[in-house]
Amino acid sequence: MARMKFLCDAERCIECNGCVTACKNENEVPWGVNRRRVVTINDGVIGAEKSISVACMHCSDAPCMAVCPVDCFYRTADGVVLHDKDLCIGCGYCFYACPFGAPQFPQAGAFGLRGKMDKCTFCAGGPEPDRSEAEFKKYGRNRLAEGKLPACAEMCSTKALLGGDGDVIADIYRDRVARRGNKGAEAWGWGSAYGQPPKGAGGAAPAAAPAGGKS
Amino acid sequence: MKRALLISAAAAFAALTLTACMEVEQTVTAEQRQAGSTVKRDTAAWNNEPLANGPKWTRGDRNSWEEQIKKRQLAQNESVRIGN
Numbered sequence: 001m002a003r004m005k006f007l008c009d010a011e012r013c014i015e016c017n018g019c020v021t022a023c024k025n026e027n028e029v030p031w032g033v034n035r036r037r038v039v040t041i042n043d044g045v046i047g048a049e050k051s052i053s054v055a056c057m058h059c060s061d062a063p064c065m066a067v068c069p070v071d072c073f074y075r076t077a078d079g080v081v082l083h084d085k086d087l088c089i090g091c092g093y094c095f096y097a098c099p100f101g102a103p104q105f106p107q108a109g110a111f112g113l114r115g116k117m118d119k120c121t122f123c124a125g126g127p128e129p130d131r132s133e134a135e136f137k138k139y140g141r142n143r144l145a146e147g148k149l150p151a152c153a154e155m156c157s158t159k160a161l162l163g164g165d166g167d168v169i170a171d172i173y174r175d176r177v178a179r180r181g182n183k184g185a186e187a188w189g190w191g192s193a194y195g196q197p198p199k200g201a202g203g204a205a206p207a208a209a210p211a212g213g214k215s
Numbered sequence: 216m217k218r219a220l221l222i223s224a225a226a227a228f229a230a231l232t233l234t235a236c237m238e239v240e241q242t243v244t245a246e247q248r249q250a251g252s253t254v255k256r257d258t259a260a261w262n263n264e265p266l267a268n269g270p271k272w273t274r275g276d277r278n279s280w281e282e283q284i285k286k287r288q289l290a291q292n293e294s295v296r297i298g299n
Binding site: 002070071072073074076077078082083084086087124125126127128129130131142144145146147148149153154159162163164165168169172175176179 | 243249252253254255256257258259260262263265266269270271272277280281283284285287288289291292293294
């Protein structure tokens with residue numbers, strides 16, 4: 001039984017925001033709502049900068065589901081956490097409960113009006129007839145019902161963002177880590193990209209860049 | 216008589232045009248409700264007919280849907296895809 005998950009490889013993410021754009025475009029997400037976003041830490045620090053793409057992680061024990069006062073969340077047979085917008089009252093409890101900041105609320109009014117919650121659906125639509133206009137309008141495109149994976153993962157140029165059954169994508173990641181060796185954060189820089197300069201050939205590689213500066 | 220006609224025509228026109236301004240029906244009826252939950256019924260992905268130009272599986276057969284989606288998941292591994 002598949003249990004759909006996302007996995008983002010921080011060593012590969014180049015902060016291109018292609019996943020964010022793919023999500024926005026595929027689901028026609030309104031202005032001000034970002035179902036997916038790229039988070040960067042140590043921005044500009046050479047060798048220490050890391051980015052990951054974050055959205056709903058479709059938790060196996062979802063806190064949003066636990067705190068919802070109207071019980072609008074449900075989990076599909078594939079382990080995708082979805083919600084019913086007809087039941088949602090826009091209270092925002094799920095936003096406070098979620099450790100990833102996945103729930104989004106449209107701010108469409110002049111008085112800070114908070115609309116119904118919107119979040120990543122793993123491109124699985126919602127509780128409306130599959131591939132219907134009503135489903136698309138409320139929840140976005142249902143790619144799983146088309147036999148496809150989420151647009152963000154399929155569009156990722158460096159394949160940093162993987163989407164699919166937790167076991168399968170964990171195997172891909174494990175294989176990748178084994179291939180690139182036990183390097184981790186050191187898998188960066190001149191030596192990794194172009195190989196080490198030959199011994200004795202002075203001036204082949206540039207001097208080490210000062211830590212903390214932007215390249 | 217003419218006035219009454221005009222008023223009724225205006226009322227009918229208003230009723231027709233203002234329907235767009237009404238709230239969308241959001242009540243979940245008992246028939247729509249998913250068993251054991253308050254949310255509406257949701258169809259499983261494999262219970263859909265595959266698209267003409269999309270990936271193929273047998274409608275209603277979960278295993279065939281999972282097989283084809285697994286192939287798609289494995290295609291995310293470029294080492295396998297490129298044959299490295």
